[in-house]
Amino acid sequence: MPAHLLRALARLSRIGAAAVAALCIVIAQLVAPAPASAAVAAPINTAPTALGIAESNLYFMTASELATAMQAFEQMGVKQIRIFLPWRAIEPNRGAYNWAIADRILDAAAAKGIGVVGAVTSTPIWASRNGFWLPNAAPDDPNTYAQFMVRLAERYGAGSAQPRIAAYEIWNEPNANIGWSPQPNVAGYTQLLKLAYTAIKAVEPTATVVGGVLGAGLSFGTWTINPVNYLTQMYAAGAQGYFDALSFHPYNFSSSFSAGAPYANTPYRQLMSLRALMNSAGDGAKKIWTTEYGVPTSAVNGATQAAWITDFATTWSALDGVGPMFIYSLVDRPNETPWGVFDRNWVAKPGVEAIRTWIAAHTPGGEVISKASG
Template sequence: MSTPRTSARRDGRARRALVGTLLAGLALGVTSIPPTPASAALVEARPIFTPLAGALTTSSAVDRNAALPDASISEKKKGKKKRRHGRLRIGISTGFSIMYSGDKRLDKDLARSENFGADQLRLDISWAIIEHEQGVYDWSLTDRLLSRTKAKGINVLGVIGFAPDWSHNPDQSVKPELFAKFVDLAAKRYANKVAAWEIWNEPNQDRSWKAKPNPRAYARMFEQASAKIQKRDPKAKILMGSLAPAVDDPDGIEISPITFLKGVYRAKIDRSSYDVISVHPFSYPALPSGDEDWNTFNRLPDIYRVVKRNGDGKKPFWLTEYGARTGSSSRSVNYKRHTKLMIDAYRETKKLPFVQALFFYSLRDASPNLKEPEDNFGLLKFNGRPKPAYKAVRRELIRNP
């Protein structure tokens, strides 16, 4: 994603790019947004994802393996296993751009989602947009979106987070008490419109967390926020994790999902504060079924083993983002590969008995600029026309439910 960076963050990203020519953090987000008073906040608040791309070089493979302690390459999954959590649920993580769609376009997008086969949408509830100025709240964008999804009977997973600038500590970490106050207001307002809550987005990276990621700090913040949701919306599911593909960076600007979860458990997080573990297993250009050691999708059984060893083995996983860039940039995949990635993700997810839901990212391209890799994750083109993957996955969902 093209967002303002401090020089330190730019230097950190450059250092990571040097470790393996094709294993790089690729940022994702919305870059073309209609003018709005909240647009400045959105630039700082939008979610960031770093799918890992390409094969490792021989020299970097040793370093990357060392950065993932106690994590072995998962054996190739064979045959079908009995699902522990019922039929696999399909969702779409829409991205921020849907928030700014006109009514007509929004209705078309919601219809496209249902036609695709999704029974739930992951929508952003951005603290930075709603309370851009401390104590001044503008719920209008989120109210409109959730009212329309509620009217259509669409289940909503609300991802809440994205702190405004005024809310940070000097080291850029989140002030838990301020975030909990906002969560309390949001949970009270949307208790009958949000079926599940995902607290924060990708806290194992500094781009979303702002400060260097800290499992203990995340655990304490999460507990305070979760308590507010449980009070206001006791029937809603609460998701912990929202973990991005990452490695254990020596500078501490990102932490692998396995290491981060171990840190959360060492911090003795209250395990009654959440119902679901969430992960973003981006793998492109590799297939989810690939056996690359850096392939986050391939590492899902390893992540699950950490969860199981810490007493959470009965809790389901939700894969709340999976997708790939199309377009004409050097970091994109063509439509044929895009389609294969999406279908493979669905088929491989069905083989994982601990996974309950798979969300495809995203619904519609954020702009018509095919050269901008961050804007082309959609199942739909910017003009609303389906990409081949949309139709192919829809057929797969019907033929192989």
């Protein structure tokens, strides 16, 4: 099974639990008012040397755990993060929103001057005929997702009273059946991307919308579609003009990123093919971001995890046409695959120092996305 499928499977139970919890939140929380004070969102540095952290578990942390996470980001020098914002939990009933947890995360990031990429996935039960059983079920009507993205941009985007999201990522790994259930559907995802992009831009014209969010791997029955084939079909379905950057997750448990350069169908070679495909389609100016890359310490030891993070950052940042990097993830969680650079007790693995050293050695510079104005 491809690496990104193993990681996604480990998260299924957690996402389902969040949905149940969200349904039990009182109505007063569902309609929490938007903050009134004005502020400027921290930007995202889109230079290929910019290294951040992708941490989906922030949404499921207690206030104390969140504070510890933010302190860890600060100590490593992390200035940008990619977070999971589950549509399933934030809008558990149509038109009724629970912003409390998202507010808490985004306020904490803003207080540290950390830029945020918001990745929005997971379907509410009401939005899909398969929603009860499949957390990432394809929405019956992709307009419902687009409408949610409007509410999200209105609350956290450049035109809001307190901008706190610098870029929006549309879904997560839809080229796998865990990411887009019950099976990948390129036309369905492309339609959702087009509607979400159009809806976000209508309320926030300067927004950066990241599409694709494709996991590395091979085509396997109705389970997965090779990311290069998937992007080819996205263009055929009319995706051009509906994303500002493409996201790719080049996971590989068996070797470092650079070691894949000579071999077909490795994440390295798939990245090269994605870049060539975008160039030939007229999207040469659009960057490929990696909003998730990592290796769990159940597959390698801590020293190897650190070495592969450094190898990835060094290799990725030297390539043409790429943008920022986000390492998955910050901290291990009980009974889950240990992706973190901290263990479940917040003891640092060697990866923490690898990230801190990389960030310290690479000054910000480069292009940035700023959310100071609409």
